[in-house]
Amino acid sequence: MNALKRILLLLPLLFVSCSGNQTKQIEIEKREVRDVHTKDDMVNRTREILEKSGLSADQKEKFLELHGQMIFKMNQMNEEFHKLKILLFKEMTKKKRNRSKINEITRQIKKLHNEKLTIMLGSLEKVDKILGDKSMSIYQEDWFLEHIKP
CATH class of the missing domain: 1.20.120 (Four Helix Bundle (Hemerythrin (Met), subunit A))
Structure with a gap:
């Protein structure tokens, strides 16, 4: 049962971590786009x-x-x-x-x-x-x- 509780506690952290990585990747890509004059x-x-x-x-x-x-x-x-x-x-x-x-x-x-x-x-x-x-x-x-x- 302890293992199940740990998994359930870590699961939301995994989702937050993944969405945070995507946000960071989008920010990096956004900085690479040049402006139109x-x-x-x-x-x-x-x-x-x-x-x-x-x-x-x-x-x-x-x-x-x-x-x-x-x-x-x-x-x-x-x-x-x-x-x-x-x-x-x-x-x-x-x-x-x-x-x-x-x-x-x-x-x-x-x-x-x-x-x-x-x-x-x-x-x-x-x-x-x-x-x-x-x-x-x-x-x-x-x-x-x-x-x-x-």
Whole structure:
């Protein structure tokens, strides 16, 4: 019975240890990703990747249209995100903070973040449909992987 108790006590530690290692690995990989200097750099490099990709003109056009829509939508959402952060900061720095207002602003920030993630994942599915079997080779382009930003 003692051995069983020890195993049951050590089991949660094993799970925590494994998740901690994955978190550390993600942090290491995140530090290796370089920043894009400007959005124009990203758009121009994406065009270069597409040009040498062997995709049809129709696939390239559809991809660039989707990419443009995605950038536009993300810019709108980023503006909204920045406005909410300013409101949150203003409320947090008041002498008499309104906790319910802070909670609501925080909820809206989290909701917006989740919407962005949903749009990004949905766009990847659309790209897969547009590019077909070539999508994985586009995604594996070194520069693309180094510079892609959510």
